[in-house]
Amino acid sequence: EAAVTQSPRSKVAVTGGKVTLSCHQTNNHDYMYWYRQDTGHGLRLIHYSYVADSTEKGDIPDGYKASRPSQENFSLILELASLSQTAVYFCASSDAASQDTQYFGPGTRLLVL
Amino acid sequence: GEQVEQRPPHLSVREGDSAFIICTYTDSATAYFYWYKQEPGAGLQLLMSVFSNVDRKEEQGLTVLLNKKDKRLSLNLTAAHPGDSAVYFCAVSAGSSSFSKLVFGQGTSLSVVP
Numbered sequence: 001e002a003a004v005t006q007s008p009r010s011k012v013a014v015t016g017g018k019v020t021l022s023c024h025q026t027n028n029h030d031y032m033y034w035y036r037q038d039t040g041h042g043l044r045l046i047h048y049s050y051v052a053d054s055t056e057k058g059d060i061p062d063g064y065k066a067s068r069p070s071q072e073n074f075s076l077i078l079e080l081a082s083l084s085q086t087a088v089y090f091c092a093s094s095d096a097a098s099q100d101t102q103y104f105g106p107g108t109r110l111l112v113l
Numbered sequence: 114g115e116q117v118e119q120r121p122p123h124l125s126v127r128e129g130d131s132a133f134i135i136c137t138y139t140d141s142a143t144a145y146f147y148w149y150k151q152e153p154g155a156g157l158q159l160l161m162s163v164f165s166n167v168d169r170k171e172e173q174g175l176t177v178l179l180n181k182k183d184k185r186l187s188l189n190l191t192a193a194h195p196g197d198s199a200v201y202f203c204a205v206s207a208g209s210s211s212f213s214k215l216v217f218g219q220g221t222s223l224s225v226v227p
Binding site: 004040045050055100 | 117119122124145147148154155156157158159162202206212213214215216217218219222
């Protein structure tokens with residue numbers, strides 16, 4: 001049974017629109033992460049969180065907000081979607097004791113037109 | 114900060130042959146190393162993790178070599194089969210004592226031809 005789920009699995013958005021990507025984990029993990037994947041690039045960290053109601057900036061946070069309303073849920077918000085945000089987005093979770101051992105969701109394919 | 118280079122970007126091998134992927138990293142203090150597999154339409158699946166005090170690790174047809182002197186990490190799939198066709202990523206841990214993050218290579222798309 002999948003421990004990290006994402007919704008939607010794919011989405012088409014218009015430039016300037018608001019997009020919310022959701023992630024849910026049943027691992028009971030403290031850490032959650034949002035990455036984006038672009039063709040020819042590895043995953044890059046956008047935001048992360050180590051506790052509910054708190055989020056931190058990753059390496060490429062510009063244009064994105066994050067929300068962690070509970071330990072299980074972590075959302076990524078694009079207030080004004082842009083063409084350059086077309087990518088595949090992955091959510092992951094990890095335990096505080098073994099932070100680097102991350103478990104990934106299936107990804108959300110976002111196309112901004 | 115830490116940078117990771119992975120090659121080749123694409124690799125095609127025949128069933129039963131070996132597939133070799135290599136990553137180089139820049140920070141000699143890096144302690145943890147990972148290999149992930151991404152099948153089409155799926156998330157990343159952790160294949161193996163290696164701590165810096167290990168030079169070689171073998172599991173289920175996979176061999177990871179770590180050369181700390183040259184800052185090089187490699188993955189060898191012996192006797193590849195079509196089910197191994199996927200994108201493979203290396204990742205290394207980076208960051209401070211308060212937060213550790215993963216830095217990923219660019220990925221290698223492996224195709225195993227029957």
